[in-house]
Amino acid sequence: MNRPGLLFLIRANLRRRPFRNAIVVLCVAALTGLQAAAALIDHAGRKGIQLGIERLGADLVAVPRGLDEAITRSYLDGRPVTFYMDAGLERRIAAFPFVARTSAQVFIRSLSGAACCSAWNVMLIGFEPESDFTVRPWLAGDPRRRVGPDEALVGAALGMAAGETVRFYGRPFRVAGVFAATGMGLDSAVFIPLSSAYAMARESAAKAEAPLTLAPGQISAVAIALKPPEQGGLPAYRAAYELETALPDISVLQPDDLLVKTEHNLRRTLQSLRAASYIVWPVTALLIGLVFALAANERRREFGLLRALGAERRFIFRLIFLEAMALAAAGAALGLALSTGLVLGFSRLLAESLAAPFARPGVVELFILLASAAALALATGAAAALYPAARAAGLDPYEAIRGGES
């Protein structure tokens, strides 16, 4: 049998006003949920893009002139793009003194609704296993492992497992590795050796529902690694400028541009979420303050009786304060559960609609993000309940009892 005492009274009293308490809980939940959702989306977007930039592995990426926007979008949302330029550009880029290494890539879109392709409408990236410095370092296990002509590396979002066989344009590939998720468009990409991409194009007329138009000597992009400054290297922005000035057929993408683009894409959503939370915040604080001020007034007689039974002032203070905190905690828990569930549950949809990557936060990161939002809700509840609690605690028992009678 539970002993009547502080927590017992709080529990009993909270049960007494389910509707009023539900309103307070919902307001706190809205505040916490909006804060947590904004923090989660912001964090996931930034983390995703950082991971993506690391995954990209290149200091610069050269593409045909004017297509840097298209490739940026594709890196972010995974929608395949195809464009080609002359492979000779790679040699010209490699000749610049500040360039340490280059590696060519070719972008292919798998067919849609075709039996010759295991995954429809995905981005296939042909890379040069011999010169590559962007893809293989991310292979789990042995980054130096050779990727054979009939092998593919796949992004996490495609749901494939190592050892499976996938088929594109009628050509089979064994999945040699699966990349960890970044939340970027690259999660939906399939990497195959460049020579196999050309062979696949050659054979596609016979093996696929539709031929792949790609000729040897065509590439889509050149990944560029710059020399360190002490070896004659340049900062990325200077190198990009030098390359674009000297080679008018190319645009040079700096991976940091992806971060800027992501921040731009996220800004409006985050601003909306934060603006909503800034509106909900004072409303919630006001509501809690008002509800508990009214409750303190309406329960004057009850507090007077408790004081007459021997309750100390601090007991009355704690009674009201902890009731408010219990509601704030319940609201915070509800808000966190809903926002976390919705944001993480619909992360893919969010990433698509925001055109931003989404990398799930780790357990510690998630805890810190959620704890911050919860702390705000609890602090709001505490601040709002402080005055009503202090006022009720200061009542003279006799006045409180008589006041309640009138």
Added chain:
Amino acid sequence: MIRLVGVSKSYGGGRIRALSDVSLEAAAGSFVVITGPSGSGKTTLLHVIGGMTRPERGEVQVAGKSILLLPVPELSAFRARAIGMIFQLPSLLPHLDALDNVRLPLYFAGRTDDPTAARALLRAAGLEGREAAFGHELSAGQERRVAVARALIVGAPIILADEPTGDLDPDSEAAIMKMLTEANGRGATIIMTTHNPALRSRAGRSLAMKDGRLSED
């Protein structure tokens, strides 16, 4: 045991004089009945003795302590252990059932919870089987009996009963008076206000109150 000297108390900035130079001595274990019309100051007097309000003037000693000199936390603790209060109007906490209402003072008095004693008191009040009832589920008489049981649970040496039988049926009145008389028999000092002249005979001493002044009846 209870000693008031020259106690005055007013409300409304001095416009309403509730107690006017009241002095009272009640020995330990005595049963004192105070009669008087409504508004004569009876309730205020009990609240002053219980340390629930401070008079403007005078001295109040209860159980050997000058309660007006006690700091608020000590006064609360003193009230929890030494005073059992029965209020004129319904006073059960609405969200606690009868049994929990009776048990609650034990918490404030720092005593071990004793549901058995609480049930026994409710039984003595004729409320066996009504332990789980809330205030709004009880009749006025039953509710008042629960309040009496609550005032007695701690075994406080002083019971202040403000019109405990007012407007009640004869059965409830008899049950309450029996409980108070038994508590008095166990050594508790009872100060009871009432409109009912018939109850004066149950007390060892009867006082009358009029316009805030106390006199022997």
